Amino acid sequence: MKPVYFVLALVLFIQTGCQKRTYQDPGPSLIYLNFNNKITNAGILPVQFQGDQYVSYTKGIADTCLNLTKTAFYRKPLIIDKGFNNSFREYEGFTILLWLKTDACDPYEYVIAGQKIPTNDFNNFIGWQISKTVTGGWYWQASDGLNHIHYRPLVSQQPLNDGQWHQLGFSVNKKLREARFYFDGNLKAIFSTEQLDNIFPGASLYIGVDPLARYIRQETFNGLIDELGVWSKALSDAQVAYYYQQICGKKLKPFPEYKDSVTVMTWNIWNGGTNRGKFTGIQQITDIIKESKADIISLQETMDAGEIIAGQLDFFLYKRSENLSIISRYPPTRSFNIFQPQHFGAVMLNIGQNRKLLMSPLWLSLQPNLPAYFIKENARSDTIEVREMETRGKEIRFILSELTPLIQEDTPHATIIAGDFNSGSHLDWTTRNKKRHNNLVVNFPASRFMYEAGFFDAYRTLYPDETTFPGYTWSPVYKEGLQTRMDFIYYKGNTLKPSSAKVIDTWPYGFPSDHAAVLVSFIIE
Numbered sequence: 001m002k003p004v005y006f007v008l009a010l011v012l013f014i015q016t017g018c019q020k021r022t023y024q025d026p027g028p029s030l031i032y033l034n035f036n037n038k039i040t041n042a043g044i045l046p047v048q049f050q051g052d053q054y055v056s057y058t059k060g061i062a063d064t065c066l067n068l069t070k071t072a073f074y075r076k077p078l079i080i081d082k083g084f085n086n087s088f089r090e091y092e093g094f095t096i097l098l099w100l101k102t103d104a105c106d107p108y109e110y111v112i113a114g115q116k117i118p119t120n121d122f123n124n125f126i127g128w129q130i131s132k133t134v135t136g137g138w139y140w141q142a143s144d145g146l147n148h149i150h151y152r153p154l155v156s157q158q159p160l161n162d163g164q165w166h167q168l169g170f171s172v173n174k175k176l177r178e179a180r181f182y183f184d185g186n187l188k189a190i191f192s193t194e195q196l197d198n199i200f201p202g203a204s205l206y207i208g209v210d211p212l213a214r215y216i217r218q219e220t221f222n223g224l225i226d227e228l229g230v231w232s233k234a235l236s237d238a239q240v241a242y243y244y245q246q247i248c249g250k251k252l253k254p255f256p257e258y259k260d261s262v263t264v265m266t267w268n269i270w271n272g273g274t275n276r277g278k279f280t281g282i283q284q285i286t287d288i289i290k291e292s293k294a295d296i297i298s299l300q301e302t303m304d305a306g307e308i309i310a311g312q313l314d315f316f317l318y319k320r321s322e323n324l325s326i327i328s329r330y331p332p333t334r335s336f337n338i339f340q341p342q343h344f345g346a347v348m349l350n351i352g353q354n355r356k357l358l359m360s361p362l363w364l365s366l367q368p369n370l371p372a373y374f375i376k377e378n379a380r381s382d383t384i385e386v387r388e389m390e391t392r393g394k395e396i397r398f399i400l401s402e403l404t405p406l407i408q409e410d411t412p413h414a415t416i417i418a419g420d421f422n423s424g425s426h427l428d429w430t431t432r433n434k435k436r437h438n439n440l441v442v443n444f445p446a447s448r449f450m451y452e453a454g455f456f457d458a459y460r461t462l463y464p465d466e467t468t469f470p471g472y473t474w475s476p477v478y479k480e481g482l483q484t485r486m487d488f489i490y491y492k493g494n495t496l497k498p499s500s501a502k503v504i505d506t507w508p509y510g511f512p513s514d515h516a517a518v519l520v521s522f523i524i525e
Contacts, residue, residue: 018254019352026095026239031080031205031230035066039078043230050079050204058224061099061165062247065226068208069103077208077220087202088115093234094200097169097182097243102132102223104161109134110221111210113228117201118212119145125212126201130168132221136161140170140181144197151181151189152304154311158183165226167244172199173234178335180234185244185252187237187331189310189317192345194337205230237331255331257352258295261499261523265294266418266489268363268515272303276512279308284512286312288504292519295329296349298361298418298489300515320345324361324419338402343395346406348413355413355495355524358406362399362419364446365391374438374482381442392423393445400453407453407492414493416522417455420515421446424484427460433467438482447488455490458498458520473516476505489520497523 030045039052056072057064068075088094100112114129128142137155142148151170160166171180172193181189193199203211207228213219227247235243241252273285282305289297289309297315299306306325310317318326321341326332328349333356336346346360368387373379407415425447429437447457463469473487491498498520505516 019257019350020254021241021252022238023242023245024236024238025242026229026231026235029229029231031228033066033078033207033228034062035060035226035228036063045082048081048083050081051076052078060224060226061101062227065099065224066208068221068223068225070222075217075220077206077216080205080207082202082205088200088232089198089202091232092175093171093173093232095169095171095231095233095235095240096130096229097167097235097240098228099165099167099226099247100160100223101163101165102136102160104136104163106136106161106222107134108222110219110223111206111213112138112221112223112225113205113207114211115201115203115205116211117203121145124148126199127203127211128199129210130170132160132223138168140179142179142193142196142199144199147195147197149179149191149193149196151179151191151307153181153183153188153307157311157314158188160223165224165248167227167247169240171231171234171240176234176334177337180237182240185241185250187240187316189307189319190332190335190347191319192321192335192337192341195321195341255350255352256329258330258355258524261521262296262351262357263292263294263519263521264296264298264359264416264418264489265289265292265517265519266298266300266361266420266487267517268300268420268487268513269302269305270513270515271301273305273309273512274303275514276510281512282308283312284507284509285309288507288512288517289313289327292504292517294519296357296359296416297327298359299325299327300361300363300420318345318347320361323363326359326361328359330357336406339395339399344399346403351524358413358415360403360415360417360419362417362421364395364420364422366422367391371482371484374440376438379438379440381440384440384442385445388423389445392421393449396446396449400449411493414491414496415455416489416491416496417450418489418518420487422486423447424486425457425460425488426451427457428466428470428485430466433470436467436470437484450488450490453492455492458489458491458522459485459501459503459518462498462501462520471503471518473503473505473518475514476511476516477514487515487518489518491522495525497525499523 032042054074056067058067116127139152302325429442
């Protein structure tokens with residue numbers, strides 16, 4: 001009986017701290033191709049095909065599939081023409097999901113699916129594409145002709161070259177202006193698309209080749225494609241999970257949920273974390289985060305490091321802009337495009353036990369850059385406050401104004417704003433602490449406005465004596481100048497209570513950022 005009890009106890013342990021996954025039928029699709037020995041649309045949209053007369057098939061994930069490998073006699077891509085009146089730009093959203101299998105030894109890059117038209121700029125286009133990378137991973141790119149965004153996950157976490165079938169795809173919600181990325185039924189990332197205009201040019205949908213390819217035979221994807229679906233809406237995560245389970249018969253692992261507390265970090269990682277090497281610097285950043293055991297990380301100056309860090313941690317990624325990201329152990333449910341992409345964003349996280357947490361990354365303007373003025377003999381507090389109000393003070397006012405509907409007292413979720421304020425705090429630059437600050441007492445508008453809006457400085461809540469616990473975050477690298485605290489974690493909501501906090505500013509192999517990281521654990525009440 002002991003082994004039985006042990007197994008039962010183990011099952012109960014595994015289930016504790018996990019959220020059950022839900023599955024929902026996505027409903028009819030516009031286009032659905034099962035490649036069951038013929039090319040025919042099982043969706044509701046009338047379409048025409050090019051390249052459907054001579055097609056090679058082989059064993060697929062469900063039955064047969066489109067064969068574009070070396071064993072295909074008719075090795076050519078498929079073109080789906082919707083017609084002018086059926087442009088995807090007219091729909092409220094868009095989702096494409098497909099299954100594929102690639103040659104593990106192929107070192108070349110291919111476009112797997114896409115809609116694109118050229119622009120006057122030879123190196124640009126309007127549209128989107130899903131591609132296989134030279135390392136055997138995948139990436140997504142979209143452009144409106146002027147602006148573009150891309151998602152490139154780690155091949156070690158989302159491989160296409162392992163000889164297995166994989167489902168991948170993305171959705172775009174035009175109302176929320178967000179894109180979601182999926183791999184094997186799981187949501188992996190949410191990106192803000194606010195900076196993009198139209199990425200659906202109304203061109204034909206190409207399967208198996210770049211729509212702008214000059215040499216189609218050479219550039220055709222080397223692999224198998226199966227069970228391709230296109231929907232005229234952004235499918236929910238539960239609907240994507242349903243489609244995955246229906247095809248492969250596998251259930252997805254449960255989502256994690258908090259037990260007693262949640263640990264939050266904020267960190268400006270300095271130029272994408274590359275100061276100590278393009279990859280080694282990011283590895284150091286990731287190692288520090290791992291050691292901290294942070295559950296949610298607000299990153300500033302993220303650049304392309306977000307996909308790498310999230311992949312190495314196996315966390316979810318929310319990317320507001322090249323500057324701002326959230327990396328989370330807990331699944332995001334939706335994003336909010338508040339204020340300007342380089343300064344602020346917000347994402348709702350499902351932390352489990354019917355609790356949600358609104359998490360916001362922040363970065364305020366660098367200008368005016370006042371540290372040199374702070375140490376002048378004739379520096380005046382009122383001058384500093386006026387200059388601070390010109391940019392950072394105004395930005396916080398706009399942010400809090402737009403955020404107001406989400407942070408009312410009757411909202412069921414708590415809110416955390418974490419980031420680089422590029423500004424000091426009125427709780428630090430006090431009368432009793434003025435000897436550290438060139439005898440200046442400064443009522444910084446950014447921190448004051450946060451306090452007036454009902455937000456609490458988590459570090460200063462736990463360490464109210466600013467003379468004993470200065471909590472400097474600027475700078476672990478530039479130590480010759482005036483040291484100050486400019487990176488903050490603010491919280492609002494009766495369900496959050498900070499239990500511990502610390503500043504991380506050292507690492508055995510050299511600290512990889514000019515900003516210290518701030519780490520706060522919150523008890524969920």
